[in-house]
Amino acid sequence: MNTLSDDFYYKKAKYSGFRSRASYKLLELNDKFKFLKRNQFVVDLGAAPGGWTQVAAKKIGKEGTVLAIDKAYIEPFKENNVIILHADIFNAKLATEITKTYGLVDxxxxDCAPNISGQYSKDHSIQSMLVQRALELAKDILRNDGSFACKLFQGSETQDIIKEAKETFVVVKLYKPKASRKRSSEIYLFGSQLKGGE
Ligand SMILES: C[S@@+](CC[C@H](N)C(=O)[O-])C[C@H]1O[C@@H](n2cnc3c(N)ncnc32)[C@H](O)[C@@H]1O
Structure with a gap:
């Protein structure tokens, strides 16, 4: 059953023209860690229907670019600084395709998540693979001073993921935005500055 606050963010998103209530989670993450800046090149994994993409597109401005990737269909955006790529993030050529075409990513x-089956351990395990893939892509496509923000479903694999994130980034923080339902196991991991970078 929806709580009052779920309804609040849903209505707020509709009113503001955001495609999903998830937009507010990215807005909060960015208020906290301040990683979205003018003119950046942003890659948004699991972007459909596009709430995060809309927020990122606004923050980076006309001179920036958001590459919105999902295996599901994404309705075209009215913003001119968004490119849609219909792809599975496990595609082995994805990193090369991105960097060859657009260069390194800021x-x-x-916000990747599987279709929820209702079997928590299965959902957690699939979602953890999505996080690990996002971390792998980060190493391949991010600039050394780049930033990373990623959804996690908390569970038995979380500590291993945090360890991997700490091996990947100099700065690693966890954050639960207010717009994330309290009963949801989701939490967001922020990382910045690739380790081993100059
Ligand atoms: C919670 S939704 C994202 C919501 C989005 N951030 C927004 O603000 O509108 C999760 C998305 O992850 C996508 N996804 C899951 N597995 C994927 C994969 N292997 N490759 C690409 N997208 C994937 C799903 O298709 C779904 O659209």
């Missing part, structure tokens, strides 16, 4: 964001 910010990698991922």
């Amino acid at each position: 910010v990698l964001i991922s």
Whole structure:
């Protein structure tokens, strides 16, 4: 059953023209960690229907670009600084395709999640693979001083993921935005500055 606050963010998103209530989670993450800046190149993994993409597109401005990637269909955006790529993030050629076409990425964001089966351990395990893939892509496509923000479903694999994130980034923080339902196991991981970078 929806709580009052779920309804609040849903209505707020509709009123503001955001495609999903998830937009507010990215807005909060960005208020906290301040990683979206003018003119950046942002890659948004698991972007459909496009709430995060809309927020990122606004923050980076006309001179920036958001590459919105999802295996599901994404309705075209009215914003001119968004490119849609219909792809599975596990596609082995994805990193090369991105860097060859657009160069290195300033910010990698991922709100990827599987279709929820209702079997928590299965959903957690699939979602953890999506996070691990996002971390792998970060190493391949992010600038050394780039930023990363990614959804996690908390569970048995979370500590391993945090460890991997700490091996990947100098700065690693966890954050639960207010717009994320309290009963939801989701939490967001922020990372910045690739380790081993100059
Ligand atoms: C919670 S939704 C994202 C919501 C989005 N951030 C927004 O603000 O509108 C999760 C998305 O992850 C996508 N996804 C899951 N697995 C994927 C994969 N292997 N490759 C690409 N997209 C994937 C789903 O298709 C779904 O659209």
